[in-house]
Structure formats: structure tokens, C-alpha cells
């Protein structure tokens with residue numbers, strides 16, 4: 001049985017392209033496939049409930065950014081700390097899941113967490 005630390009390290013890097021230093025493929029946190037894992041957006045939420053979400057949609061000359069700003073105070077019990085959280089929003093072609101990879105600032109420490117939602121076609 002994997003310990004909690006191993007389960008909380010879902011961002012894995014593949015050695016697909018070693019021709020450029022510091023340019024590595026990101027693997028899916030569940031199936032670990034490097035081809036088919038997409039990160040298409042990001043969100044930032046602060047302790048007062050402001051939330052900015054940006055998603056890149058379409059490709060090539062039809063590529064567009066969808067930007068949403070919300071100002072809804074959230075439940076203090078669900079938001080830890082007094083600062084902010086930054087999330088990367090992605091999905092996997094193989095697992096059929098949406099992923100949220102979050103870096104959360106609580107006092108002097110940055111915490112990382114992963115959550116997923118099933119998006120399998122019914």
C-alpha cells in the first residue's frame with residue numbers, strides 16, 4: 001500500500017524530449033500516459049472569494065481565451081488560510097476525467113493537492 005506522500009505526488013514528468021533542458025512532458029496523474037493529458041486552463045481564488053478562471057479553447061487561428069471573474073464570498077470553513085490558491089485545470093483522454101491541480105498558500109507554506117471529476121460519456 002502506497003503511503004500518503006506517494007499518493008499526493010500526481011504530477012509526473014516523462015522523458016519524452018530530452019533535447020531541450022527543462023522541457024519535459026507531463027504525465028496524467030492517474031494513468032501516467034504522457035500523450036493525451038491536457039492542461040487547458042488556470043484559476044486563482046483568494047480568501048475573500050474572488051475567483052479568476054481562464055480556459056483556452058479551440059486551436060490554431062480559432063483559439064480563444066474564456067475568462068470569468070467571480071466575486072462570491074465563500075464559506076470560510078472550506079477555504080484554508082488567509083491568502084490564495086492557484087489551480088491548473090486539465091483533463092485526460094484515457095481516464096475521461098477532469099483534473100484540478102492546486103497550489104495553496106497557507107501562511108509560509110505552499111501545499112499541493114489533486115482532485116478529479118469523471119467526464120465519461122454516458
Ligand SMILES: [Zn+2]
Pocket residue numbers: 028029030031032033092093094095096
Ligand atoms: Zn489518464
